[in-house]
Amino acid sequence: GAVVSQHPSWVICKSGTSVKIECRSLDFQATTMFWYRQFPKQSLMLMATSNEGSKATYEQGVEKDKFLINHASLTLSTLTVTSAHPEDSSFYICSASLGQANQPQHFGDGTRLSIL
Amino acid sequence: DAKTTQPNSMESNEEEPVHLPCNHSTISGTDYIHWYRQLPSQGPEYVIHGLTSNVNNRMASLAIAEDRKSSTLILHRATLRDAAVYYCISGDGQNFVFGPGTRLSVLP
Numbered sequence: 001g002a003v004v005s006q007h008p009s010w011v012i013c014k015s016g017t018s019v020k021i022e023c024r025s026l027d028f029q030a031t032t033m034f035w036y037r038q039f040p041k042q043s044l045m046l047m048a049t050s051n052e053g054s055k056a057t058y059e060q061g062v063e064k065d066k067f068l069i070n071h072a073s074l075t076l077s078t079l080t081v082t083s084a085h086p087e088d089s090s091f092y093i094c095s096a097s098l099g100q101a102n103q104p105q106h107f108g109d110g111t112r113l114s115i116l
Numbered sequence: 117d118a119k120t121t122q123p124n125s126m127e128s129n130e131e132e133p134v135h136l137p138c139n140h141s142t143i144s145g146t147d148y149i150h151w152y153r154q155l156p157s158q159g160p161e162y163v164i165h166g167l168t169s170n171v172n173n174r175m176a177s178l179a180i181a182e183d184r185k186s187s188t189l190i191l192h193r194a195t196l197r198d199a200a201v202y203y204c205i206s207g208d209g210q211n212f213v214f215g216p217g218t219r220l221s222v223l224p
Contacts, residue, residue: 004159043214046214101209105212
């Protein structure tokens with residue numbers, strides 16, 4: 001199946017630091033990428049949908065100035081958590097797809113972010 | 117909000133079939149039904165998807181009701197490695213909202 005690489009897999013940093021997470025589709029051109037966050041024992045919460053070359057569409061309640069998403073190419077999207085604080089600690093997961101209803105999403109392995 | 121509802125948890129014995137139900141009563145005509153599963157501390161894994169007809173692949177089968185308001189994921193012989201949270205999603209490819217999913221436990 002299609003491969004999506006997410007990096008880093010985990011990061012620990014001090015409060016106030018900005019953290020960038022990369023999501024790459026390795027063997028197909030992803031028209032659409034999705035970013036999720038997941039708290040322990042909860043489901044995935046969609047943060048934003050990103051189409052290549054366009055601004056990301058953020059879900060209600062997600063601060064776009066806090067979570068910067070860039071999708072400059074068909075194989076790379078980045079999520080930057082700006083001025084991270086302990087409440088931003090979570091498991092962040094990206095996925096990539098061709099953006100059509102009959103195409104599945106392919107997920108990265110997630111990034112565990114811990115803010116001290 | 118998620119457009120699907122699933123039981124919170126199910127249990128199965130190893131090597132027995134498992135039928136995981138999903139209701140999607142508000143599904144639109146062009147929405148596909150997708151199933152994913154997630155192991156702890158990993159990203160979800162694609163299982164299967166379909167529109168109207170039943171679908172089979174190496175992992176599972178998907179049985180879709182004639183009115184498309186419900187579907188069932190079928191694992192033909194559950195193994196311990198199938199223990200995971202299973203998510204059913206209906207969508208148009210641009211808006212995937214995950215519900216709580218079904219936590220499947222497989223007993224040896």
